[in-house]
Amino acid sequence: MYAWIWRRLPGTWQIKTVLALVLVLVAGVVFWHVVFPWLEPKVQFDHGVVNGTPSSPPGSG
Amino acid sequence: MRVIIRGMGELCITAGLILMLFVTYELWGTGQYTRGQQDRLGRELAKTWQSSNVTTEKVKLGSGLAMIRIPRFGDKYRFVVIEGVERADLRKGPGHYPGSALPGQLGNFVVSGHRTTYSAPFNRLGELRAGDKILIDTRDKQYIYRVTGREIVKPSAVEVTAPVPFHPKKRPTEKRITLTTCHPKYSAAERMIIFGVLAAELPRAVAPTGK
Numbered sequence: 001m002y003a004w005i006w007r008r009l010p011g012t013w014q015i016k017t018v019l020a021l022v023l024v025l026v027a028g029v030v031f032w033h034v035v036f037p038w039l040e041p042k043v044q045f046d047h048g049v050v051n052g053t054p055s056s057p058p059g060s061g
Numbered sequence: 062m063r064v065i066i067r068g069m070g071e072l073c074i075t076a077g078l079i080l081m082l083f084v085t086y087e088l089w090g091t092g093q094y095t096r097g098q099q100d101r102l103g104r105e106l107a108k109t110w111q112s113s114n115v116t117t118e119k120v121k122l123g124s125g126l127a128m129i130r131i132p133r134f135g136d137k138y139r140f141v142v143i144e145g146v147e148r149a150d151l152r153k154g155p156g157h158y159p160g161s162a163l164p165g166q167l168g169n170f171v172v173s174g175h176r177t178t179y180s181a182p183f184n185r186l187g188e189l190r191a192g193d194k195i196l197i198d199t200r201d202k203q204y205i206y207r208v209t210g211r212e213i214v215k216p217s218a219v220e221v222t223a224p225v226p227f228h229p230k231k232r233p234t235e236k237r238i239t240l241t242t243c244h245p246k247y248s249a250a251e252r253m254i255i256f257g258v259l260a261a262e263l264p265r266a267v268a269p270t271g272k
Contacts, residue, residue, distance in 0.1 A: 001067075001068050001071045001072070002071055028082065031079060031082060031083075032082070032086060032090065036082075036083055036086045036087075036090070039083070040086070040087065040091070040178075041148060043087075044249050045087075045177070045243075045247050045248055045249055046087075046175050046176055046177045046178045046179075046243050046247065046249065047216070047243050047249035049146050049151070049173045049216075049241065050173075050214070050216060050217070050218050050219050050221060050222060050241055050252050050254075
């Protein structure tokens with residue numbers, strides 16, 4: 001997979017390295033700002049409110 | 062065949078790296094957000110306290126209500142308590158259950174907070190011992206609560222938020238505080254509850270102009 005991407009990148013190895021680093025950075029930013037905030041409420045290993053989800057009014061049940 | 066095996070290996074390594082990044086996001090990245098919000102809410106709260114206007118207006122959902130300090134966790138431990146316990150509220154800091162008593166009122170002042178993510182305001186709640194102070198600062202008064210006990214309960218145990226914990230029907234005769242967070246750490250299987258009662262209240266001197 002990575003070898004395939006490496007072969008597709010244009011230019012000399014210096015340019016390839018820079019491009020590869022940019023790709024990694026872009027992937028990281030997308031994960032950090034888009035995927036993780038979306039995923040975070042679904043994982044919920046840290047949840048301190050009594051009575052189920054915080055989105056249901058607590059104390060009503 | 063070799064290509065497939067190599068591809069699988071690369072996928073596994075990639076998945077591992079993404080997972081590590083996600084853990085970093087949960088434990089550190091979310092805290093960055095909370096710190097930013099806490100700074101903003103702290104400034105807003107200080108501004109409200111400095112103004113001489115008196116208002117009976119209720120605190121809006123999502124804005125700062127009081128300041129919580131727990132001396133056992135060090136001098137630097139302070140969080141603005143947010144009104145509300147929705148997910149968005151608890152991201153900003155510990156949240157007061159709307160409808161439960163306000164600080165110093167008869168009944169139960171109930172506050173919930175994250176234990177491991179979003180700056181983990183209630184991370185060390187398990188270290189509290191009976192008699193430890195919980196300081197709640199409001200505009201006019203400082204309320205000093207003392208810890209009376211700790212319970213581990215099921216997430217459905219709403220009775221701990223009752224004006225008299227575990228006795229939802231009883232009328233309150235004491236001024237209590239209840240802190241709730243998740244238990245054990247990194248899990249949402251149970252809840253840790255800290256109970257306390259008001260021990261003293263001190264009037265706040267007129268705020269000095271300019272810090």
